[in-house]
Amino acid sequence: MENILKLINEKKFIEAKERLEKENVVDIASFLEGIDKESVVKTFRVLPKDMAADVFAYLDHEERMHIINSITDSEISNIINDLYIDDTVDFLEELPANVVKKVLKNTDETKRKIINNFLNYPDSSAGSIMTIEYADLKQSMTVSDAINHIKKTGIDKETINTCYVIDNNRVLLGIISLRKLILSSNDILIEDLMKKEFISVNTLDDQENIAHLFKKYDLLSIPVTDNEKRLVGIITIDDIVDIIDQENTEDFQIMAGMEPNEEEYLKTSVWDLAKHRILWLLVLMISATFTGNIIRHFEDVLSSVVILASFIPMLMDTGGNAGSQSSTLVIRGLALGEIKLSDGFKVMFKEFRVSLLTGSILAIVNFIRIYFFEKVSFLISLTVCISLFFTVIVAKLVGGILPIIAKKLKLDPAIMASPLITTIVDAIALTLFFSLSVVLLNLPV
Known part of the structure; x- marks a missing residue:
């Protein structure tokens, strides 16, 4: 491809065109996305007409926009009329209104009517992604x-x-x-x-x-x-692969506490990246004040036995991790159709049994570490480990059921992923820990 670009720069267009005809359209599109804007248009214009539309279909949004704004109306007409309907509609849905008008103006009347019908279907519906070329x-x-x-x-x-x-x-x-x-x-x-x-x-x-x-x-x-x-x-399957990729990306972003964004990371501005993250960060920051209020409420407990404070990070981290494990598996199961809305009680029962096993092992190992190696008193070691045991149980139940509740409420289950579940479990873990400390250690409230 570098040699072909060299031929184009040397104005050996016929030889370059013959070389391009032997290349795969996907490889050509990938190459165009890695070169400067001027060379993109030059190379695109050299492409054989029957290849140009195919290469155009594989380009990203930014490159398509640049080409449309750089070529003539007749060249636009050739591309759009050669594109399959579903690829044309996908492309137009990403464009500003003024560019859409420019493209449709250069489309033949029959295809323009078909495109306008497609654009009237709701986003994310079958009608918006189908093709009539069957x-x-x-x-x-x-x-x-x-x-x-x-x-x-x-x-x-x-x-x-x-x-x-x-x-x-x-x-x-x-x-x-x-x-x-x-x-x-x-x-x-x-x-x-x-x-x-x-x-x-x-x-x-x-x-x-x-x-x-x-x-x-x-x-x-x-x-x-x-x-x-x-x-x-x-x-067709090629459109479904794009949808699966898009849905997976969206779920990953929501699970990480961000608003969905379809733009590539390196091509997204710092302002847009911050804008898509700040809302969830604000929500999680404010919701984390609940854990601060719980700690302040049990201030007398901490002042009576100061060592209890050193176990708070371990309890909160373990609870958050346990909840995230369950929520990740349940969200995946819902996404793949392996778990249905009616399976809520089955999920809770399974997660309860898993939590009994994992909670027991973690509590026993932790007790051995605290009591025998760190020489913490028996009652405090027992209090910490019982708290850990119940925290794991609660975390796994919460992590397992919240995505299903979200699905029932017509929300994306990915919302109930690690950041939100960690915040909820942290509050429950602290309440359990301090309440058990008061009872087992006979401390003032």
């Missing part, structure tokens, strides 16, 4: 007719691996694979070969639920129908 067949066709039809129309389709059988009103009747068509006799009717039991989604279904269907049924594509069961588009 292979459709009629049930009255023979295998020979169907293959000839695919040969005539398939060149512009995003995929022809699965064909969709519809009636005159475009109601979806069944599906049939290209493999089955090729291996069947020419005179057999499509209605006798098509699969009538199939998985489909509605235009308004949530994209995250659709991703679960792809995983569960090992799909490469899925048909999208309207409320009258008419076929309006399909969703």
